[in-house]
Amino acid sequence: VETKLIIRADDLGYSDAVNIGIERSVHKGIINNVGVMVNMPTTLDGLSMIRDTKVCLGLHVVISSGRPLLNPKFIPSIVDDDGAFLSSADYRKAPNDFVNLDEVILEIEAQYQKFIELVGRKPDYFEGHAVVSDNFFKGLLVVAKCHQLNLLQVTLNSGRPSLLFKGHSLHVFMESMNKDYNPYQTLKRAVLSSCDEEYPMMICHPGYLDDYLLKHSSLTTPRTKEVEMLTDPQVRAWLYQHQVRLIKYNEI
16 A cells, blocks of 8 residues: 655755755655745755756745844844844743734745745745744734645644644654654654554755854754755665655645
């Protein structure tokens, strides 16, 4: 019996080294869904590296890395004194949700319009980067409804994270923050866990390390491990042997 599996690479545009890791994972590996950060300085370079491929492109909305597209004075709840986005650590340690819904909708809308400008069409899927905030999720839903976008909607189903997408339940495997992370084991777990009514989905952050990433991201060496796994010919052979078909979001 064929298993359908979604594997996605997040963070295109984060830094030069991340772009190179994603490019390899697409051209020499098994990645066929890529989430684009449109507010980062290296986004255009990243897009040019995979422009000749048929990958499914999503908008990976950012409110915790780099600088906003809008003037910071319009979105004071999500920026620091310097006008850059607050970090994901600021969100994690906050006792309550400080995101202002009206403000975050403005920035999400600006990033959606930027995606259209850069890619020339709507994103194949639409979701948010690294922040757990009710108002952020509500803002994504508002903009998704406004433009009829395919939102990956977060739900907590019996305690384990899953996403709703076009009426289907996607069972999320993202273990890169775990101690002793082994992406090979996570991939195998995702494949072997699959059941009829949901799609297993592995979220990866392939990349190499450069100075910008080391200064700004808490996720470092696991990115390099993921490039290794995603481009390993033995992984492709294992998937073939287990009748796994790698699908894109736009095939759901």
